[in-house]
Amino acid sequence: MHRYLEQALRVSRRLLDNYADIHEPEEKIMADSQAFWNGLSNHGHDGGPAHWRGQSIFTDDERWMSLGRNSLRIFSQLAGDDWLQCKPRRIVDWGCGGGSCAVHFAPGAARYYGVDITPASLQECERQTQALGLHNFVPVLFAVSDPEQVAALIPETCDLVLSTYVFELLPSKDYGRRILRVIENLLEADGLAFIQIKYGTNKLNSRAYRWGYAKNMGNMTTYLIDEFWELAKECGLQPHLVYLEPVEPLINDHNFAYFLLRKHA
Numbered sequence: 001m002h003r004y005l006e007q008a009l010r011v012s013r014r015l016l017d018n019y020a021d022i023h024e025p026e027e028k029i030m031a032d033s034q035a036f037w038n039g040l041s042n043h044g045h046d047g048g049p050a051h052w053r054g055q056s057i058f059t060d061d062e063r064w065m066s067l068g069r070n071s072l073r074i075f076s077q078l079a080g081d082d083w084l085q086c087k088p089r090r091i092v093d094w095g096c097g098g099g100s101c102a103v104h105f106a107p108g109a110a111r112y113y114g115v116d117i118t119p120a121s122l123q124e125c126e127r128q129t130q131a132l133g134l135h136n137f138v139p140v141l142f143a144v145s146d147p148e149q150v151a152a153l154i155p156e157t158c159d160l161v162l163s164t165y166v167f168e169l170l171p172s173k174d175y176g177r178r179i180l181r182v183i184e185n186l187l188e189a190d191g192l193a194f195i196q197i198k199y200g201t202n203k204l205n206s207r208a209y210r211w212g213y214a215k216n217m218g219n220m221t222t223y224l225i226d227e228f229w230e231l232a233k234e235c236g237l238q239p240h241l242v243y244l245e246p247v248e249p250l251i252n253d254h255n256f257a258y259f260l261l262r263k264h265a
Contacts, residue, residue: 023210029171029220032213034144037118049217050121051165052098053128057251067250068100071164071258075105075194078241078260083192084108090158092140092186094150094179095166097121099128105162106134113154115140144171147179150186157188161195164258165251168198170221172210173231180235184263193237193261198222199244201255218253225257237261 040049048056051067058064076083088110096102096114098121106112106129114125114137122139129137140153161183170176183193200207200222209216223231229239238261245256 023208024212026171026175029210029213030144030175033169033171033217033220034117036214036217037121040118047098047121047124050097050118050124051100052121052124053100055098058098058100063250064100065103068102068104070250071101071162071194071196072104074243074245074258075162075260078243078258079192079194089160090156092154092158092161092183093125094161094163094183095169096125097165099125101162101164102129102137103132105160106136107132109136111138111156112136113138113140113158115142115150117142117144147175147182151182154186157191158186159188159191161186161191161193163194164196167195167223168219168221169217173208173221173223176221176223177231177235180232180237184236187263189263189265191263193232193263194258195232195261196256196258197228199225199228199255199257222255228257228259232259232261236264238264 037050040047048058051058051064053061053064084105085108088108090111091105091109092113092115093101093105094115096116102112102114102125112129114122116122116125119141122141126137126139140150142150142153167176170179187193198219208222209219213220225242229242232239239259240262241260243258245258247254248256
């Protein structure tokens with residue numbers, strides 16, 4: 001009973017803070033997010049939120065494989081079944097985590113840049129690609145406070161930047177704008193970006209929380225669908241298609257939107 005009361009109070013607090021538009025300073029959220037992922041991704045800790053194979057809900061291996069396979073299915077539906085097979089692609093996986101997307105997108109790539117804020121997740125992602133016999137993984141480590149450094153750490157333009165289960169974890173919409181501008185800089189002319197966000201609705205609990213990172217990270221930043229569409233255009237990425245996933249049973253979550261964007265030629 002005590003546990004359910006705590007949960008009810010926590011939900012009430014979220015709704016009240018959202019209604020009052022209460023949020024923490026972005027600098028604090030950035031520091032809290034860096035500390036959270038650094039602590040979680042140390043070996044011996046639960047890597048479930050970073051989508052590590054065999055951890056938390058992903059002790060079910062088929063569930064882990066299905067998560068990345070679902071992203072590949074949506075990408076292929078938006079970009080075309082043969083896009084990844086046309087030539088060896090240079091691919092950036094922003095927020096690669098434990099490699100659930102990498103094992104599906106990296107085969108056949110010329111180089112696969114895994115971008116993350118923790119060394120342990122990069123090591124885990126590389127371990128998963130190497131288990132497939134791949135040797136094209138390039139780890140890219142950056143600090144939360146400086147996403148712009150990623151552009152300097154990747155020495156070539158790329159064909160595709162993908163980012164799934166990341167944008168809802170970001171400190172703010174302004175921070176998301178910073179990442180979109182880096183993505184535009186990384187892409188070659190006519191290159192593609194495949195980005196998943198959490199979308200907001202008229203429900204109060206779908207708004208961005210922007211406080212208590214460790215408890216609320218899954219809704220730290222949300223966008224209205226047309227809002228993200230316009231933000232991408234502002235950053236030089238032309239939206240082409242969007243795929244909505246109101247419910248995602250693989251991670252027990254909801255309100256996902258997948259955008260296919262193209263860099264202005």
